[in-house]
Amino acid sequence: MSDTQIHIIGAGLAGSEAAWQLAERGIRVLIHEMKPQKFSPAHKSADYAELVCSNSFRSDNHQNSAIGLLHQEMRLAGSLIMRCADAAKVPAGGALAVDRDEFARRVTEEIKAHPLIDSVCEEITALPDASFGEVIVATGPLTGEALAEDILKQISHQA
Amino acid sequence: MAERGSQTLLFGPMKPVGLTNPHTGKRAYAVVQLRQDNREDTLRNIVGFQTKLKHGEQKRIFRMIPGLENAEFARLGGIHKNTFIKSPLLLDRYLCLKDMPHIRFAGQISGCEGYIESAATGFLAGYFAACRILGKTPLIPPATTAFGAMLNHLIDDTNVEDFQPMNINFGLFPELEPEITANGKIRHIKGAERKEAYCRRALEDIIDWTEQL
Ligand SMILES: Cc1cc2nc3c(=O)[nH]c(=O)nc-3n(C[C@H](O)[C@H](O)[C@H](O)COP(=O)(O)OP(=O)(O)OC[C@H]3O[C@@H](n4cnc5c(N)ncnc54)[C@H](O)[C@@H]3O)c2cc1C
Ligand SMILES: Cc1cc2nc3c(=O)[nH]c(=O)nc-3n(C[C@H](O)[C@H](O)[C@H](O)COP(=O)(O)OP(=O)(O)OC[C@H]3O[C@@H](n4cnc5c(N)ncnc54)[C@H](O)[C@@H]3O)c2cc1C
Numbered sequence: 001m002s003d004t005q006i007h008i009i010g011a012g013l014a015g016s017e018a019a020w021q022l023a024e025r026g027i028r029v030l031i032h033e034m035k036p037q038k039f040s041p042a043h044k045s046a047d048y049a050e051l052v053c054s055n056s057f058r059s060d061n062h063q064n065s066a067i068g069l070l071h072q073e074m075r076l077a078g079s080l081i082m083r084c085a086d087a088a089k090v091p092a093g094g095a096l097a098v099d100r101d102e103f104a105r106r107v108t109e110e111i112k113a114h115p116l117i118d119s120v121c122e123e124i125t126a127l128p129d130a131s132f133g134e135v136i137v138a139t140g141p142l143t144g145e146a147l148a149e150d151i152l153k154q155i156s157h158q159a
Numbered sequence: 160m161a162e163r164g165s166q167t168l169l170f171g172p173m174k175p176v177g178l179t180n181p182h183t184g185k186r187a188y189a190v191v192q193l194r195q196d197n198r199e200d201t202l203r204n205i206v207g208f209q210t211k212l213k214h215g216e217q218k219r220i221f222r223m224i225p226g227l228e229n230a231e232f233a234r235l236g237g238i239h240k241n242t243f244i245k246s247p248l249l250l251d252r253y254l255c256l257k258d259m260p261h262i263r264f265a266g267q268i269s270g271c272e273g274y275i276e277s278a279a280t281g282f283l284a285g286y287f288a289a290c291r292i293l294g295k296t297p298l299i300p301p302a303t304t305a306f307g308a309m310l311n312h313l314i315d316d317t318n319v320e321d322f323q324p325m326n327i328n329f330g331l332f333p334e335l336e337p338e339i340t341a342n343g344k345i346r347h348i349k350g351a352e353r354k355e356a357y358c359r360r361a362l363e364d365i366i367d368w369t370e371q372l
Contacts, residue, residue: 014266014281021285064354070305081278
């Protein structure tokens with residue numbers, strides 16, 4: 001897409017929410033996600049916002065828990081991730097737990113259906129230079145090795 | 160954890176606190192929590208059992224738990240690496256690299272920890288970027304809110320050397336003001352009341368911010 005206004009690398013929990021917030025503000029987004037062409041050691045599904053371990057978002061109590069409070073603030077701010085989590089909720093006492101496949105499917109469907117979001121399946125192996133314009137790096141704890149090395153190289157003179 | 164001692168798990172993920180067997184009225188020695196994992200309730204996950212044991216060993220050992228003799232395992236545990244940058248040194252308050260301001264970071268690579276924490280920093284990065292593209296001044300979430308506390312963890316440069324990814328927690332919030340009681344005494348808020356006071360203050364302060372987004 002030639003009129004892309006921002007590139008997002010990685011469509012996990014962070015990249016998916018970022019893409020949604022941008023698109024809802026009228027901005028054209030291009031997502032670069034390496035799945036399903038390449039998977040990290042923990043990721044298995046082609047969907048965005050995959051939960052790689054527990055299916056719990058921890059306590060949902062916004063009267064006495066910090067994470068429950070963050071849930072509530074995210075709802076008030078219009079978070080896509082929280083809306084899909086609430087919709088895919090399964091019983092878990094005071095915790096917010098979800099059906100992980102349904103959750104990821106909902107996030108993926110909403111993002112793919114948004115008229116201002118496009119996506120390509122590719123692994124990004126270096127930090128894009130300034131000619132790309134705005135970029136959000138949201139590649140997570142298991143960032144592809146090549147990109148991780150390039151980030152380290154580009155920032156190491158400061159660390 | 161299990162290596163530390165044969166009783167260690169009893170005080171950790173297998174803690175039997177608050178769970179009395181309704182049939183016998185007795186408290187269990189140890190418990191395993193199986194949490195529902197899908198809508199149909201055909202999958203359950205074992206809470207708190209992340210492990211780096213070999214996959215074959217995981218199956219062998221977990222099948223020793225009474226009731227799980229015939230369990231089928233849909234996914235096994237594994238310990239992962241955790242790539243993150245020294246955000247307080249490298250990022251400005253809008254999560255942009257100070258040296259390459261067209262690049263913004265979000266999610267666990269920026270030094271938060273957890274699913275919703277990652278989504279929340281993604282929210283902030285998306286919102287900040289939208290502001291720059293639209294020529295608006297981004298509003299920083301108040302420090303007293305969970306959004307603000309999470310952001311502060313990533314950009315507070317008083318703590319660059321020890322910087323580690325963190326879940327949201329009340330330690331990241333500014334301290335509560337002590338209360339002045341009716342007879343003019345200073346009263347520090349303690350215990351369970353503290354958590355409630357942090358939450359009340361945050362939910363009051365977040366409204367101003369969300370209404371202007
Ligand atoms: C094994 C494991 C278990 C965990 N368990 C929990 C848990 O139980 N609870 C919890 O709250 N948190 C847990 N976490 C932390 C969890 O990863 C984060 O909370 C959350 O998923 C991070 O969100 P993110 O958006 O930053 O990254 P992710 O959700 O990992 O998303 C990153 C995305 O970027 C893509 N990507 C990576 N590199 C590239 C590249 N070079 N080019 C293109 N795309 C790329 C990936 O494919 C992925 O889709 C766990 C993490 C791991 C690895
Ligand atoms: C790599 C790069 C890409 C840019 N891309 C665009 C673009 O696509 N469209 C566009 O209109 N302008 C863009 N800009 C310009 C940018 O938004 C500012 O206008 C510019 O940096 C001038 O800042 P200043 O120091 O003069 O003013 P400042 O007062 O620092 O900022 C001007 C405005 O931008 C906001 N701002 C500054 N830094 C950030 C940030 N990191 N994140 C979000 N908001 C910020 C400020 O709050 C203010 O509203 C870009 C700048 C850079 C460096």
